[in-house]
Amino acid sequence: MDLKGLLKKNNSKIVFLVADGLGGIPHPDFGYKTELEYANTPNLDDLAEKSILGLTIPVDHGITPGSGPAHLSLFGYNPMEHEIGRGALEAYGVGFMMTDKDIAARANFGTSDRNGVLTDRRAGRIPTEGSRKIVERIGEKIRKIEDVEIILKPGKEHRFVLILRGEGLSDRLTDTDPQKEGLKPLEPQALSPEAEKTVRIVKEFLKRAQGVIKDEPKANTILLRGFSRKPEIEPFEEKFGLKPLALANYPMYKGLTRILDMDTPDLGDNFEDLIKYYKEYFAEYDYFYIHYKYTDKAGEDGDFLKKVRYIEELDSLIPEILSTNPDVFVVTADHSTPSYWKQHSWHPNPTLVYSKYAGADDRNKFTEKECKYGYLGLIYAYHLMPVVLANAGRLKKYGA
Amino acid sequence: MDLKGLLKKNNSKIVFLVADGLGGIPHPDFGYKTELEYANTPNLDDLAEKSILGLTIPVDHGITPGSGPAHLSLFGYNPMEHEIGRGALEAYGVGFMMTDKDIAARANFGTSDRNGVLTDRRAGRIPTEGSRKIVERIGEKIRKIEDVEIILKPGKEHRFVLILRGEGLSDRLTDTDPQKEGLKPLEPQALSPEAEKTVRIVKEFLKRAQGVIKDEPKANTILLRGFSRKPEIEPFEEKFGLKPLALANYPMYKGLTRILDMDTPDLGDNFEDLIKYYKEYFAEYDYFYIHYKYTDKAGEDGDFLKKVRYIEELDSLIPEILSTNPDVFVVTADHSTPSYWKQHSWHPNPTLVYSKYAGADDRNKFTEKECKYGYLGLIYAYHLMPVVLANAGRLKKYGA
Numbered sequence: 001m002d003l004k005g006l007l008k009k010n011n012s013k014i015v016f017l018v019a020d021g022l023g024g025i026p027h028p029d030f031g032y033k034t035e036l037e038y039a040n041t042p043n044l045d046d047l048a049e050k051s052i053l054g055l056t057i058p059v060d061h062g063i064t065p066g067s068g069p070a071h072l073s074l075f076g077y078n079p080m081e082h083e084i085g086r087g088a089l090e091a092y093g094v095g096f097m098m099t100d101k102d103i104a105a106r107a108n109f110g111t112s113d114r115n116g117v118l119t120d121r122r123a124g125r126i127p128t129e130g131s132r133k134i135v136e137r138i139g140e141k142i143r144k145i146e147d148v149e150i151i152l153k154p155g156k157e158h159r160f161v162l163i164l165r166g167e168g169l170s171d172r173l174t175d176t177d178p179q180k181e182g183l184k185p186l187e188p189q190a191l192s193p194e195a196e197k198t199v200r201i202v203k204e205f206l207k208r209a210q211g212v213i214k215d216e217p218k219a220n221t222i223l224l225r226g227f228s229r230k231p232e233i234e235p236f237e238e239k240f241g242l243k244p245l246a247l248a249n250y251p252m253y254k255g256l257t258r259i260l261d262m263d264t265p266d267l268g269d270n271f272e273d274l275i276k277y278y279k280e281y282f283a284e285y286d287y288f289y290i291h292y293k294y295t296d297k298a299g300e301d302g303d304f305l306k307k308v309r310y311i312e313e314l315d316s317l318i319p320e321i322l323s324t325n326p327d328v329f330v331v332t333a334d335h336s337t338p339s340y341w342k343q344h345s346w347h348p349n350p351t352l353v354y355s356k357y358a359g360a361d362d363r364n365k366f367t368e369k370e371c372k373y374g375y376l377g378l379i380y381a382y383h384l385m386p387v388v389l390a391n392a393g394r395l396k397k398y399g400a
Numbered sequence: 401m402d403l404k405g406l407l408k409k410n411n412s413k414i415v416f417l418v419a420d421g422l423g424g425i426p427h428p429d430f431g432y433k434t435e436l437e438y439a440n441t442p443n444l445d446d447l448a449e450k451s452i453l454g455l456t457i458p459v460d461h462g463i464t465p466g467s468g469p470a471h472l473s474l475f476g477y478n479p480m481e482h483e484i485g486r487g488a489l490e491a492y493g494v495g496f497m498m499t500d501k502d503i504a505a506r507a508n509f510g511t512s513d514r515n516g517v518l519t520d521r522r523a524g525r526i527p528t529e530g531s532r533k534i535v536e537r538i539g540e541k542i543r544k545i546e547d548v549e550i551i552l553k554p555g556k557e558h559r560f561v562l563i564l565r566g567e568g569l570s571d572r573l574t575d576t577d578p579q580k581e582g583l584k585p586l587e588p589q590a591l592s593p594e595a596e597k598t599v600r601i602v603k604e605f606l607k608r609a610q611g612v613i614k615d616e617p618k619a620n621t622i623l624l625r626g627f628s629r630k631p632e633i634e635p636f637e638e639k640f641g642l643k644p645l646a647l648a649n650y651p652m653y654k655g656l657t658r659i660l661d662m663d664t665p666d667l668g669d670n671f672e673d674l675i676k677y678y679k680e681y682f683a684e685y686d687y688f689y690i691h692y693k694y695t696d697k698a699g700e701d702g703d704f705l706k707k708v709r710y711i712e713e714l715d716s717l718i719p720e721i722l723s724t725n726p727d728v729f730v731v732t733a734d735h736s737t738p739s740y741w742k743q744h745s746w747h748p749n750p751t752l753v754y755s756k757y758a759g760a761d762d763r764n765k766f767t768e769k770e771c772k773y774g775y776l777g778l779i780y781a782y783h784l785m786p787v788v789l790a791n792a793g794r795l796k797k798y799g800a
Contacts, residue, residue: 062786
């Protein structure tokens, strides 16, 4: 069955509010409650009463996803069929649109001691402005190696992006980031013969860049990872017939939505600004993705109460999001980040689908346990988009 | 996505307690309760409260599996992708490790009347010791047919294994066991031309063996079934990065675990001896499979109360199994054997996963009905292994 053949157009509006890392597991220090159970969420619970609930599996049973595959699934793409490199995510994240001749890598400034051993993989999270200046200095000195153009794009704090543009390049090479302090940066290695030119260029780049930054107090080392080509993936609008607006504060998510060709403005670091923009441009789009990062961050910090507070803060913003009166409103997550586990996990995402036509559900609190009993069931996250399109009246009947 | 690429090592211990045929259906003679509902199981219920529950489907909806595919699924292999012949299961079950040149068949002694009509397919379940002597006598007389070596391995009671070793053999031939009394044994038939040599050898073997046993009072006939090659299947340790110990009393299960290259000692017929061995060797393995056969036998006998008693007996042994403090403890079954149905069935298996990180579940009794509401959901049995590996902290994140 080809979903695309069933698509039809109307004026309905679909809104996805994605609370990153929302799901949790019972925490022994808080009465074996999850963060969602502990939080006071009158607006989510009110919605839950009028919605259908369920649990979504981002990739597969037991599989903990990175943000990339987790979001692809959320956006209705089978994440097993697409792999999007970290370098590409970062490049698009800073607003750089790749061409077929480009190889992108995520770059970090780090600090090394006099023996070249890494003492800080993030160069003390140097300020964005100072970092940008160093990136520009390197860029002025190194414009080309052999016939390959060198493009550098600054990011936040210690982060930037390296793009190699030219013929005969490959993404089949290893990272130089050892992922641990106390080690020296690694030499890049070709994973197949056609990557030998790229390895040569990268080594030469690192050597020359090293010359430029060697006297920097903190940013005296460069670490590269996730070499990747421009991803080949069907644009969201083409796949689902929806004109999409993506609202996120963090570059990686913006990178992904730009790869899917969603309109993705740069709105800074304030979540409230996303909501403002959403309300202002509500008439111009069919599909809205609103990304809330803070629940994930608190989960990774292992801070149960902070995650609870962020959930409550999000809850308080729900009425404003609903004030536009969307036809289908979804609250879900990309993956779980239980504060008791302190990292991404495999636990399925609590999910709520609010629409007049959603179905018969008798649950009225938005928690992992209640979602388990929901009408939507336990489903793969990429099965959610067809359900949402159906609720929006955007799918024709299949077969006679 | 390749699960193997996500595996990582640590010191965690995973224990699977598999109660064969555990699940049941409501029995009209016992207040429409299942055996699990009727049984008094304080230890399982206590565990259920701290665990997540679910139901696992061994092969597919509505499909009643044999023990082979049911166990493969339990061990994390998609049972649709692997077929393991009965002959191979029996050969490995008696400790015979097959080579690529071997064809194995399950053999039974039977009793026939003077016209060659079967009167007992199991030769009155003659004692193991007497059976072994007859097998040895046949083996001494028939060492080779054409260029094919004949190997015989005695089993329990009327059972033994025939192995043909040589070039140009095939497993594409039919059984000689008619599966019913009152019929004559069947002639083996080639299912494809390359099996003609094998058919010729088997016929000659049966003719000569008949000469040896013709005057036996009970074991005067040989029945063969399940001709099979050495199975090609990835060893469990290679697939999941876990060093496995398999503990079972019955040969068929030992056959399967040996085919998967699990360490599988021969410990006799006593279940308590398995537990003793498990405790003694707990430090040396990562994964433990403990097989409890009696629930299935009582189910097949249609003896509701006997199955209840065996469930209660198993329940009483749980504290001893938990005394080693495993990181992940699973109680499940290979397939259901409702005593009201008196045979294997398609009903999904009640399943419990105990670990600190398992997730948010509010059910606290280990029954089919409670498992239906569990957080694990209704899943294929082969999806359980990734969940268990995740709970053991043995899976890396998938994707950037």
